[in-house]
Amino acid sequence: MQSAAAPQDVIFEGPGHTGLTMPLTGEGGCPIREVLDRIGDQWSLLVLAALEPETLRFNVLLRRIGDVSKQMLSRTLRRLEEDGFVERTVYPEVPPRVEYSLTDLGRSFLEPMRALIRWADMHQPEVEAARAAYRARA
Amino acid sequence: MQSAAAPQDVIFEGPGHTGLTMPLTGEGGCPIREVLDRIGDQWSLLVLAALEPETLRFNVLLRRIGDVSKQMLSRTLRRLEEDGFVERTVYPEVPPRVEYSLTDLGRSFLEPMRALIRWADMHQPEVEAARAAYRARA
DNA sequence: GCTCCACGGTCTACAAAGTGGACCATGGAA
DNA sequence: TTCCATGGTCCACTTTGTAGACCGTGGAGC
Helix, strand or coil, rough: CCCCCCCCCCEECCCCCCCCECCCCCCCCCCCHHHHHHCCCCCCHHHHHHHHCCEHHHHHHHHHHCCCCCHHHHHHHHHHCCCCCCEEEEEECCEEEEEEEHHHHHHHHHHHHHHHHHHHHHHHHHHHHHHHHHHCCC | CCCCCCCCEEEEEECCCCCEEEECCCCCCCHHHHHHHHHHHCCHHHHHHHHHCCCCHHHHHHHHCCCCCEEEEEHHHHHHHCCCCCEEEEECCCCEEEEEEEHHHHHHHHHHHHHHHHHHHHHHHHHHHHHHHHHHHH
């Protein structure tokens, strides 16, 4: 539901894109906040990226990412499962085997993410330069 | 610098995009982590969006976003300034006036962000459905 | 038979990060 | 004289994340 723009709403529109009018505050549904709720945490994005090429088990994922704690990985995966980004399959064997894989929704989410990652990769030198300039000023 | 792919590296590549090979771990420069360092926090993205249409003063920004604390807004702005996304201009008046505006770098960053926000807007129903299904299963 | 390991987690202290509100100096308006 | 607004910082408190112990099961090695 796309309601009329309130005075303080942001009209987030750009070349070649459909315009998007939205509030910034938490009360109404703000798409930016939606995005942040999904990927704004430390780990979700890394998990999705790790699962992109292949289905992985819990402990493999843990080692692949490296510095995530079991608890956070567990939570992150549950939230991603809840939101329909990731599918969890339990094989009732001993020792237990649990596999995580991307759903179509999760896969489609990575599409726009790629653009963002490429941006970061391309503009990293500019960011570094800005930081150096800032340190020099201060 | 784009080094050769280690076995556990993710080859993050998609239709119509330049491939990107990267580690997921924190040691090497992982572009995903770069992105997260920049926008992964609660507020940076909202600040950038708020500043997109117009230059704003500190307290206006504070009220516009609504539920950000002074401290966090202050920190967020300083970090964005440091990274070259935002420009800070102080007018030596009384009471003090400080204005924040986007730099070209900041503006260019919002470009790929738009795609992500549109994704969130478009796929929100699917996410809701996934959540409902999850609750029903549980 | 006895010990040890791997599996996918959860639980529990502890540490780090975020919050809301008080506080600062200044000058203009009421 | 009192009060407000400015752009912050500082402090106590709460929330969030971390590292590591722990769980039950079964198979491998001794």
